[in-house]
Amino acid sequence: MGGRRWTEQEKEILISMNNEGYNYAEIAKKLGRSLYACQQMGEKLGLRGDRNVNDEFFSKETEEKYYVLGYWLADGCIMKKSGGYYFSLVSNDKDHLEKIAEIMGVKTKIYKNSNSAYELRVGNKRLVESLINIGCSFRKTKTITINDISFDKKYFYMLLRGFFDGDGGYVFQGFTKKDGTKGLSSIKFTGSENMIKSIYEYLGYGTLHKDTRKSDCYYLSFYGDEMRELLHKMYRNSTIHLERKYEIYKQALL
Structure with missing residues (x-):
């Protein structure tokens, strides 16, 4: 030194x-x-990294770990800069980032980035290394797939719920019912070609669409019984989720 x-x-x-x-x-x-x-x-000196987060968060097999991992696959990154290692999540939902920060034991503040979205960023080498150990990478956007991540199959729908909360959405029917509400016509996952195709292959069903507005971007859509079955597998008995998406699930399908 x-x-x-x-x-x-x-x-x-x-x-x-x-x-x-x-x-x-x-x-x-x-x-x-x-x-x-x-x-x-x-x-x-053999000291632990910054105590600004529970740096063992991704080392334990929990629902919270796989949910946050899925959310990170949709809206996160890891960085190495200025000699430090950083974990980052970006969202328009500040309240949800605060919930994630709480379960991860993050002590740093959430702030607005240059795109006016909110970012949870924490510098911690051990946390980042634990992500790398399960298959995550620094430049993941167009390369990483679900097959690159090490996980027990029983946690798959928790991981998928996190991904859906980050990069998924509901599609509503074009007409309004008598009670003033609209029914669901489908749900869709959005992401890079590699990621979306890997989810499609893992599930074995769904409908793939290329997003003509963006290069290397795909949709994976689900309709009818397939949609209902998948939503139940993701959200039924869940303890962490994006509230606004969970409320739509409850109102429309429970």
């Missing part, structure tokens, strides 16, 4: 603050050192 030599007192402060739950940005400010230098020394 370059820069000035670390004193034993600085190392003790670093260890103490890390154990007390301070993140490396706060430690760097306290010591007057760069974020990268503190992260490197922390790794050399």
Whole structure:
């Protein structure tokens, strides 16, 4: 490591603050050192990463893990920049990101990005490495498929629910019923050709459509009994979901 030599007192402060739950940005400010230098020394000393998230979140087999993983496959990324590793989720639903942040133990703030959407971003090397260990990658947009992810089949519909909440939607009938509501005509998943085709092949049913408005983008649609069966498998007994989509499911199909 370059820069000035670390004193034993600085190392003790670093260890103490890390154990007390301070993140490396706060430690760097306290010591007057760069974020990268503190992260490197922390790794050399065998310390845990920033306590700004439960960095074991993706290492345990839970409904929450697979739901967030599916949501990440739709609307997330992982990055390595300025010597740090970052996990990111983007959504127009701030309340939902706050719910995800809570179950992940995220302590960083949610903010608006340059596209006026909300972003949950947390810098934590261990969290990012745990995602990479189950098949996720830094540049996933047009390459990753459902087959690249390691998961037990019993969690598939939890993962799919997360993906649907991120990049899926309901299609309503064109007419209004007497009670003022509209019935569902179909649901659809949207994403890259590789991802959508891999979901189609995994399920073994559905209808594929190419999105002519965007290059390398496909729809996977479900109608009638197939739609109802798939929604029940995704949402029935779920404990985490996007509320507005879950409410449509309840009103239309329960």
